[in-house]
Amino acid sequence: MDPVHACFKEKIGEVLLPGDVFSFRLPESGDGSVKTDKIICGPGLRRNGEEVQVCKSGILRHKPPNMYWIDSQQRRYVPAKGESVIGIVTAKSGDIFKVDVGGSEQASLSYLAFEGATKRNRPNVQVGDLVYGQFTIANKDMEPELVCIDSCGRANGMGVFGADGLLFKLSLGLVRRLLAPQSEIVKDLEKIFPFELVVGMNGRVWVKSKTVQQTLIMTNVLETCENMTSQQRQTLFKRVAEGSL
C-alpha cells in the first residue's frame, strides 16, 4: 500500500502530461496473493496492466483515502455512467426518445424511464423538450442510455423541465466548479437576484429568472466569469447587482 501511494503523493498538485507512467512493484506475500488496498483511478488516468498511465494533461488531484484523478479542461463532453446531464429531445421513435446530449452519439431514453409511466400511461414529452437525466449505460462501444428515475423508481427532480428560461453552453471545467460542494461562484450569484438554475455535466446550463432581462444578465455573467479571479468576479457581480436594482 505504501509504495503505491508514495508514488502518487510526490506528484499531487503537479502538472502531468499524457504518457507519464506510475509503475510500482508490490511485494508479494508467500502464497502469491497481493494484499493491498484498492486504488481508484479517476478521469485522465488509465490502467495499463500493472501500471497507471496518464492520458490527459492536467493537474493530479487526490481525495483520501484512495482516489486520484487529473483535473483538466475541455469543452467536448464524453458521456460517463452516472452523470446527470441536460438533453434535448430530437426524435420520438416507437418506444424510445432520441436525446441530444452533446456527445458523439445521441442517447436513447425509454418512455418507461419516467416516474409513474406505464405502457398505458405515457409521459408527456415532445420533440424539443429539455430533460434532466442520468446515464445508465455510457461507454465507447454502445449507444448511451438515459433514464429519468433512480433505482427506487422516484424521479428526484429528473425529467422534463423548463417552460421558460434559457439554455446555453459552458466549458466543462466551469460546470464542475459550479457543482462543487461549497462553490463560491454559486454563493456570489445568489446575492444578485432570485433565479433557478439547472446544471448538466455535459456543459449545458439552463437559467430562469423573473424577467427576460435578468435571465440574459445571468447568462452573460456566467459566460464571462470563467477566466476571472475571485476578486474580479466579486466586483463584477456587485456592479451587476447595483445596476439591476
Next chain:
Amino acid sequence: MAKDGAAKLSKNLLRMKFMQRGLDAELKKQLDEEEKRIISDEHWFLDLPELKAKENYIIEERSYAPCEDLVFGRMSFRGFNPEVEKLMLLMNTHKEEEDDEEEDNVSRMETDITDEEMARRYESLVESMRKKFAKKRDRSAITKNKEDVNCDAVDNRPKKAFLKPQLIFV
C-alpha cells in the same frame, strides 16, 4: 432387394434402437464406448497452461462526480422555485448522511409533512373514529358540538335511561 451374403448395413443403421434389441449387454457397452470416443475426439480444446485471473487492485472510474463530490444539478435561490429548494435539501442531506454515518443526528428527524399538518390530521382522524363508533343518538350531538370550539354550550339533557312500564291507576 438384392440379398448380399453378409448384409452390408451402414453403421448408422446398426446404431438405431430397433437393431440393437437383439444385442448382448457387452456388445452394447462396446458400441457406447466407441461412440463416446468419437464424440470426445471431435471436441476442440486449447492446449494451453491454466491462467489464473489476477486480482485487480486498480479500479477505473470514468466520471468526475464521485471524485469531486459534485452536488445535485438543479438549484433554486431566494425562493424562486420552492419545490426545487426542497429537493436540494433532500438530495444534499442524502449525500451528507452517506459521508458521516458516525454522527448521530437524533435531535430532529427528517419529516415529509410539518408538525402542524400532522396535528390537524390526527385531530380529524380522532373525530371521525369517534363518530364511527358512537351510537346514532350521540352522532348528531357530536356534529353540533364540533362547531362550538370553546365548549361553551353544555349538554344539559338528562340521559335517557330505561323506564320500567308501570300501571297508572286513574
